Structure formats: C-alpha cells, structure tokens
Amino acid sequence: MAVIFRRRGTGADAPRSRKPRPDLPVDRVSLDALRPDPVSVLARAAYLQLGQFEALSRAASGAGEIGDKEALSAAAGRALEKHKVLAADLRRRNVDPTSAMAEFRPAIDAYFALVAGDDWHELLTSIYLTGGLLDDFFTRLTAGLDGGERVSTVLAGDSGTEVIVRLLSRDIGEHPSLASRLAVWGRRLVGDALLQARAALPASRKTEGEERRIEPILTDLMAEHTRRMDRLGLTA
Amino acid sequence: MAVIFRRRGTGADAPRSRKPRPDLPVDRVSLDALRPDPVSVLARAAYLQLGQFEALSRAASGAGEIGDKEALSAAAGRALEKHKVLAADLRRRNVDPTSAMAEFRPAIDAYFALVAGDDWHELLTSIYLTGGLLDDFFTRLTAGLDGGERVSTVLAGDSGTEVIVRLLSRDIGEHPSLASRLAVWGRRLVGDALLQARAALPASRKTEGEERRIEPILTDLMAEHTRRMDRLGLTA
Numbered sequence: 001m002a003v004i005f006r007r008r009g010t011g012a013d014a015p016r017s018r019k020p021r022p023d024l025p026v027d028r029v030s031l032d033a034l035r036p037d038p039v040s041v042l043a044r045a046a047y048l049q050l051g052q053f054e055a056l057s058r059a060a061s062g063a064g065e066i067g068d069k070e071a072l073s074a075a076a077g078r079a080l081e082k083h084k085v086l087a088a089d090l091r092r093r094n095v096d097p098t099s100a101m102a103e104f105r106p107a108i109d110a111y112f113a114l115v116a117g118d119d120w121h122e123l124l125t126s127i128y129l130t131g132g133l134l135d136d137f138f139t140r141l142t143a144g145l146d147g148g149e150r151v152s153t154v155l156a157g158d159s160g161t162e163v164i165v166r167l168l169s170r171d172i173g174e175h176p177s178l179a180s181r182l183a184v185w186g187r188r189l190v191g192d193a194l195l196q197a198r199a200a201l202p203a204s205r206k207t208e209g210e211e212r213r214i215e216p217i218l219t220d221l222m223a224e225h226t227r228r229m230d231r232l233g234l235t236a
Numbered sequence: 237m238a239v240i241f242r243r244r245g246t247g248a249d250a251p252r253s254r255k256p257r258p259d260l261p262v263d264r265v266s267l268d269a270l271r272p273d274p275v276s277v278l279a280r281a282a283y284l285q286l287g288q289f290e291a292l293s294r295a296a297s298g299a300g301e302i303g304d305k306e307a308l309s310a311a312a313g314r315a316l317e318k319h320k321v322l323a324a325d326l327r328r329r330n331v332d333p334t335s336a337m338a339e340f341r342p343a344i345d346a347y348f349a350l351v352a353g354d355d356w357h358e359l360l361t362s363i364y365l366t367g368g369l370l371d372d373f374f375t376r377l378t379a380g381l382d383g384g385e386r387v388s389t390v391l392a393g394d395s396g397t398e399v400i401v402r403l404l405s406r407d408i409g410e411h412p413s414l415a416s417r418l419a420v421w422g423r424r425l426v427g428d429a430l431l432q433a434r435a436a437l438p439a440s441r442k443t444e445g446e447e448r449r450i451e452p453i454l455t456d457l458m459a460e461h462t463r464r465m466d467r468l469g470l471t472a
Binding site: 053054057058061066069070073074076080084087097101102 | 283286289290293294296297302303305306309310312313316317319320323333334337338341
C-alpha cells in the first residue's frame, strides 16, 4: 500500500498557482512508511464529519436571517453526506462504523468542545478554519489508502461553508473589533486542528525520516489555513 | 383548483385497515372552498421542516450512544431534504423561498420554542409526535394543491424518526416514571401542533360548512396521534 500525500510545487511560481485544493499531483511525498490503518483513518474522519454536522446545525440554529439559516443547514447536510460516505466505506470493508468510531469519540468530543467557541462568530470561524483544514488533511490521507479514492474525492467536495466568509465579512464590517478577537481565535484553532490531523497518523514508531515526510504536509495545511484566514479578513 | 383531503372509511372495518398513511382515496372530503394559497402552504411547510431539522440536530447532539447520534442525524438529514424539495417547489413557482418563509417565521419559531421541551426525552417525544402530525397534515394539504403531488409524496416519505420509538421505549423501560411525564407532555403537544395545522388553512372566511369539512381531517390527525402515543407506550 502506498500512502501518498500530494504536494504542491514549491518553486517561485507556487503562490501564483495556489488553489483551494491540490488538483494536480505536481510532486508527491510518499508517506507509505507510516502505513496508517485504513479503518482508523476512516472512522476518525467519519466521526469528525458527524461533529462538523453538529457544529453547522448549531450555527444554523443561531442564524439571525432565514437565508443564512438555510445556507448553514445545507452545509450541515453536506457534512452529513460526507459522514455517510465514510460510514458506507467502512461497511464495505466489513467494519461496523458505529463501533469503529467509538474508540475515537472521547478525544474528538473533547476536541469539538475546545473549538466550539463562546459565541456564534467564534463557532462560524472555527467551522470554516478547522473544518477546512481537516477536510484538506483527510482528503490527502484517504487518497493514499487502498481503495480510498472515492472517499477522498467526496471529502474534497464542496463543504458549503463559503457562506461563512460572507457572514463574517458582513459582521466584521459592522463591528471592526470582532476582527482582532477572531484573529486570535483563528490562530489558536489551528493548533487544535493540527493535533487532530497528527492523531490520525501512526504515532508510536515515527522515525526522524518519517517526521521529515510529514513536515511538508503540515506546512501545506498551514499555508491553506493562512489563506482561509485571509479570506475571512483576519491576520494569521 | 380542487383541494382534496383524503379521508379513510369510517365504517366498522376502519380501525382494522388503519395505516400510518392514507394510501387509498377510499373517500374524499373536498376542501376546495377553502382554497389555501399554495405559496403560503409551501412556505409554512418548508420552514417547519427547517425547524424539524434543527430539533433533530439538537436531539442528535444530545444522544449518548454514537449509533443513536447517527440515526437522529440521518433523520435530521431527511427533514432537510424535505425542506429542500419544498423550497425548490417555491422556486419553480417563481417565488423566493427565503422571502416567502419570512412571514411565518415569528409564529413558527414561537411554536418550536413551545414544543422543544425541557430535556432530551421531551424533545424526542415532541419530534416524533408533532413532526408526525404535521407531516401527515401537509402531505394531505399539498396533495390538493395545483401541481403539489410531488411535494406531497416527498412529505409522506419516511422521516427516519422511528428510531425515537426504540430510544424512548428503552429509557422508559429503565425509568418507568418517565412514561407518565411524557404522556402528559404528549397530550399537551397535540394542541400546539394542531394549531400549526389550522394556521395553514385560510382563517378569515370559514363558514360552518367549511368547518364541517375540516373536522374529519382533525379527527384523523388525532387518531394518528393516538397511534403514535401508543407506539411510544404512552396513554393518549
């Protein structure tokens, strides 16, 4: 099994060609030595999508405008679809998704409690930033799993959270002090999300060489995070 | 436009042939004199499904077991699908669903606050009973709308809330005192749900004859409510 992370080119033209998702395997960094367990990866990803669904539903409930409520509900529906596809893939591997997810529940519940925020704006910021980062990460990780292409494609699909950019821009425009608070919050979130990403990689036997293989991925995830912060009008 | 409510036979064999949904138009009670405005009916139904989605998402968040969380999330996804179909039908009629729903939002938000309950069990009971009643009602009401067949069929579709029967039976089994509290709650809920149903019918010009046409429908809705209470092991 070859676990592959796609890596964008790092030449002078890289920033110009930067895209939300790595469409072209310009360069590949093999992580096959890490051999993550497919069932664990899929179960973690499935439970994370269920948590994202809950967060988005809560955000929808808190929306002031009906149109925003609809858009956030639709995004919740997309997270639920991603969850279903991941659960179906586990079943296809003769694994009961409910049991498989149970192992990761305490850690992931604790994670979602950490990134939930104190109000609607912090929740929206978190959904956009951490959801984006983890979708990116699991898109790459599942692409390298045996038979993981379909799941990877689904994870790479539109999460419907672009509405959050509009909502936050509008509210930051009306209350500029929000920007500095959310920027601090966004910087804090990335650490929690990266820990969730690393937790999905086998931890015990990482050699220095393996760490070096992971490093560019984390750099890429951080770059995408910075891009998302920019889109929200926040300083990373 | 002929607004038709399907009515089950009221002969001696009626209880034996009673089914969750009226599959056969054994007998029809025409309500065409009431002429409900299709846009208002669809907009109300659409916003009610969005509220049902939120209630189910909240119930999913409160679930103790992962499997229950998944089942309730899936039911939330179904309510969201019904909402989408209703919104699409409004768009097909050249109506912006967001604007159309806005008129009914205050009343329906107040309704959902009334039926939310004080804890998870009351919320589940409410979702099952009031959601079932209003799905029944709007299935019938939209069936009589010009071009409303598709929407009616979708509303009649599985809401995925059968899981609630299992959840409540289990918890009532463990805590029998729950049954009497939820029975009182269930009896209270039906009034709130019926008010939402009646609100969807034109109110101002109802004649005595029209009231007589509505009455059998309400009787049917009550009978279905009693059946649902039975399934939950509650005395209606």
